[in-house]
Amino acid sequence: MILGPRFDVDFVRPAPVPPLAIAVLVVALVAAAAAAAWCEQAWRSGRDLASRRATLEAALERGREQAERRRTTARGADPQAQEQAVAVLDELHRPWRALFEQLEADRVGPVHLDQLAIDSRFESLQMQAEARSLGDVLRYVQALPGAGPIAAVQLSSHELRDAPGGRVVSARVVARLDGRASR
Amino acid sequence: MRRPDGWPGRAAAAWLLQVDDRRLELRAADGRVVERDDVDGSAAIGPAAGRMLAAHPDGEVQVRVDAGVARLFLVPWADALTSGARWHTYACSRFEQAYGESADEWTVRVVDELPPRARLAVALPTAWLKAVTLGGARRVVSVRVGLLDRVARLLASEPRFSGCAIEVGASVATLLVFVQGELRRVRARRFDAAEELAATVRSEWASFGIAASAVGAAVALPAAARAALGDTLAAALGATRVVELEPLSP
Numbered sequence: 001m002i003l004g005p006r007f008d009v010d011f012v013r014p015a016p017v018p019p020l021a022i023a024v025l026v027v028a029l030v031a032a033a034a035a036a037a038w039c040e041q042a043w044r045s046g047r048d049l050a051s052r053r054a055t056l057e058a059a060l061e062r063g064r065e066q067a068e069r070r071r072t073t074a075r076g077a078d079p080q081a082q083e084q085a086v087a088v089l090d091e092l093h094r095p096w097r098a099l100f101e102q103l104e105a106d107r108v109g110p111v112h113l114d115q116l117a118i119d120s121r122f123e124s125l126q127m128q129a130e131a132r133s134l135g136d137v138l139r140y141v142q143a144l145p146g147a148g149p150i151a152a153v154q155l156s157s158h159e160l161r162d163a164p165g166g167r168v169v170s171a172r173v174v175a176r177l178d179g180r181a182s183r
Numbered sequence: 184m185r186r187p188d189g190w191p192g193r194a195a196a197a198w199l200l201q202v203d204d205r206r207l208e209l210r211a212a213d214g215r216v217v218e219r220d221d222v223d224g225s226a227a228i229g230p231a232a233g234r235m236l237a238a239h240p241d242g243e244v245q246v247r248v249d250a251g252v253a254r255l256f257l258v259p260w261a262d263a264l265t266s267g268a269r270w271h272t273y274a275c276s277r278f279e280q281a282y283g284e285s286a287d288e289w290t291v292r293v294v295d296e297l298p299p300r301a302r303l304a305v306a307l308p309t310a311w312l313k314a315v316t317l318g319g320a321r322r323v324v325s326v327r328v329g330l331l332d333r334v335a336r337l338l339a340s341e342p343r344f345s346g347c348a349i350e351v352g353a354s355v356a357t358l359l360v361f362v363q364g365e366l367r368r369v370r371a372r373r374f375d376a377a378e379e380l381a382a383t384v385r386s387e388w389a390s391f392g393i394a395a396s397a398v399g400a401a402v403a404l405p406a407a408a409r410a411a412l413g414d415t416l417a418a419a420l421g422a423t424r425v426v427e428l429e430p431l432s433p
């Protein structure tokens with residue numbers, strides 16, 4: 001019963017608290033503790049959500065960086081290699097078949113090809129051909145352009161040459177090619 | 184401001200205001216009386232205390248009340264009273280029985296005590312208490328009955344003290360009769376001479392069937408009357424031991 005010194009009476013200290021007030025105080029403390037626990041749980045939940053969001057944002061950022069790196073790598077490829085690749089692709093698409101069909105068509109007459117040279121960009125053609133007469137050569141030059149890669153033909157030079165069985169005309173022909181014609 | 188031992192974190196009061204039913208004394212921390220004021224009736228104590236403390240605005244104030252201002256009475260132990268609030272209600276009821284007036288205008292405190300000992304109840308007029316504390320402008324940190332503080336110190340050194348603790352006030356003497364450390368009786372007596380007071384003390388001792396030579400007396404006296412009244416009272420009590428209670432200090 002004695003909690004302190006005997007005859008310890010101080011009128012400034014508050015009077016004994018009624019049990020009802022103590023009960024109210026206890027209820028208030030319990031409510032405060034419950035509220036604090038709820039707040040802590042909510043805070044933890046919020047913190048978990050924030051953590052998940054941060055993780056997702058980090059993953060998204062990593063994905064963006066990887067995509068950017070891939071784009072950068074593609075843009076940064078060797079130009080020479082790219083040019084070679086383009087050249088290979090163009091080589092595969094060149095209309096060789098159409099060119100030879102155009103050179104050997106029936107309508108071009110009795111002219112024999114001795115040499116044929118085409119530049120690497122498939123833009124010009126030089127050939128050495130022989131025929132019995134200059135007229136055959138001229139008809140050939142005029143009939144050659146048409147449906148095919150040969151766009152224009154020019155007789156560059158010609159000469160007469162003795163051959164077994166008679167004299168033949170040897171001509172040098174230059175043609176301009178249009179590679180896109182048969183693609 | 185000095186701090187007393189055993190009170191860490193709480194500053195000691197700078198002032199001690201000692202109050203009886205006719206006089207106020209304001210003492211500094213070193214014990215010297217800084218101001219004294221005689222009042223006419225208890226109603227004038229509050230305003231006088233307010234004026235006195237307003238003149239010394241710094242520091243906390245402890246108020247020590249003479250037992251003659253308060254009303255002290257015993258409340259018999261009752262096992263059925265299991266809470267402080269019930270004890271307070273019981274003490275107010277005993278107050279009305281003892282003094283024939285309502286306790287509504289009194290502030291009553293009940294002292295803790297070991298069962299089955301009777302518990303001491305102390306009452307101060309509520310209006311007086313408010314006047315003193317509000318007059319101190321919230322600087323009053325305690326209002327205590329000086330006699331009880333002195334008795335508490337005595338019992339701390341002599342737990343089984345048998346005798347009578349007497350506070351001789353301006354007009355009233357308050358007697359607390361102890362038997363083997365237990366407070367058995369509380370009396371307030373007006374007196375005209377020391378012999379009259381000594382006779383009252385001997386009568387109280389006799390009522391308990393205790394020989395006068397077996398008990399002691401603890402006496403607290405007003406400073407002005409200390410020399411003359413103390414010697415007279417000691418002589419009137421015969422062969423008993425007279426212990427002077429410690430003076431109050433802030």
